[in-house]
Amino acid sequence: MTAVSAPRVGAGGPGSGVDVARIREDFPILARTVREDRPLVYLDSGATSQRPRQVLDAEREFLENHNAAVHRGAHQLAEEATDAYESARERIAAFVGAMTHEVVFVKNATEGINLVAYAFGNASVRTGLTEESERFALSPGDEIVVTELEHHANLVPWQELCRRTGATLRWYSVTDDGRIDLDSLELTDRTKVVAFTHQSNVTGAVAPVDELVRRAQAVGALTVLDACQSVPHMPVDLHALGVDYAVFSGHKMLGPSGVGVLWGRSELLQAMPPFLTGGSMIETVRMEATTYAPPPQRFEAGVPMTSQAVGLGAAVDYLRLIGMDAVAAHEAELTRVALDGLRDVPGVRLVGPDNTTERGGAVSFVVDGVHAHDLGQVLDDRGIAIRVGHHCAWPLHRRYGIVATARASFAVYNTVDEAAQLADGIRAAQDFFGVGR
């Protein structure tokens, strides 16, 4: 219902590369200057991506013409708003190979993981829906398995679930080049959950999903995939991956903040008890007891975000029209250029694989003699925005004995020239602090 103007794809169409110059025209913010008229070089899309006009327009169009509380009310605006909201769900589901009713709107990926963890917790204290939800119950002696490279969002909720249920947290350690070390852990028949990131937000390594799923299935464990850094950057088909749950955030995929997705296999969502309860998620309510709506409504208590969901629908339309194969190919080229540049700078140590095989565009590194904060400041002075710190993956940084790293991360709107500027900026920082060379 909301018309979305097409993004500017390459002359050869999807799959044959992207016309970055034309794409950039859709992103007004990329034309601004920072710090004394330096052109902005935005290399922090791993933290949050910028949004094209098509997304901003879709949100505004919705709010100016169709805004109402969804799934309540019988007036025309309520119908239109509900249609827009459900249409976004349908397109987002299609974008990741999911069925529409398997997509639950949440605030962000963090909330999505917490939803699953709290639902399992509820099942564990037998406040679940039915006998079916017993399958999610955890007891002392059961195990939840994560990896050492997880974002805190895919670690702390599981630590908390272990604390509430008496289950034990175990984890795969990582290799020296920032991949999950599959030899570091054996799952057991007590392993109930295996949660891991599809693509590390620090090292960029893409997880061996097939193998991790095979191992989890062999012991009957459920898999939870943090797809925050994969869905925006590569084609993802959740059913084909074989995982049981997945989460991703809108703001990292050219969409609005305040909206994300929890995806779960239909039969699992059907059996799972709710997390947040209240309005919208009910079937019948009496003073004595309440029954719950089927998924996805069961997991969307309260009036949900609407313009944000509509905006995320526009974002997946935008990405789909460029083509995720083309997006992935372009970002692989940016990553290659950045890695080549870093390789030539003495005193730079990469935290992650040094080639683009099974690797995405998060490029993290340390520079001998220059703290990441100081490096980030020098780059900022040149107009280059990167992330510095532990990127919400503190245990991973401890594993490598470092306090903080600098991270460049890319999106479809970055140019090869921008990726190449990274190495120049590092050299400038080394000169400024009198180290290296």
Added chain:
Amino acid sequence: MQLQQMYQEIILDHYRQPHGSGLREPYDAETHHVNPTCGDEVTLRVKLDDAAETVVDVSYDTLGCSISQASVSVLNDLVVGRSVADSMRILDAFQEMAQSRGKVEPDEDVLGDGVAFAGVAKYPARVKCALLGWMAFKDAVSRTPAAVSTAAVSTDAVSTDAVSTDAVSTEPGSADRAEKQDQKGPVG
């Protein structure tokens, strides 16, 4: 170029050759503060004189950026040998300058080399770096045996509730550790 305004030569000198670094015995209290956004850490020890009126030593170990390291070096310069009351006045002046977004003109008579951090105040993300060591110092003074016994009967400039936690958060569990370390146990 804005970079030089922030990284004044004084700051870089302190960074390259920090004054009074390293952890020393004896000490009255030790604190460990962390900047949770970047993981920078400082462990800081304070030794007061027998009357608990003068700062005899501030020793420290830092893991962090040039701003946080230079800042604690300047702290050492400014407070060692001063009265506790004077140290707290200097600390307040430094904190006021650092949190002013560049609106407070620093007084060199009070802050000495600390005035070099006026440029840092214009970068909100780096203010925590500049204050990390100073907040650890404030916390440590409040945990000295003299301050702890004084705090039991009155609230003065060094009472624990004066410790700002919005500028620099303490790592969860560090309070427990600090209490253990009040007994001069080994660093955990």
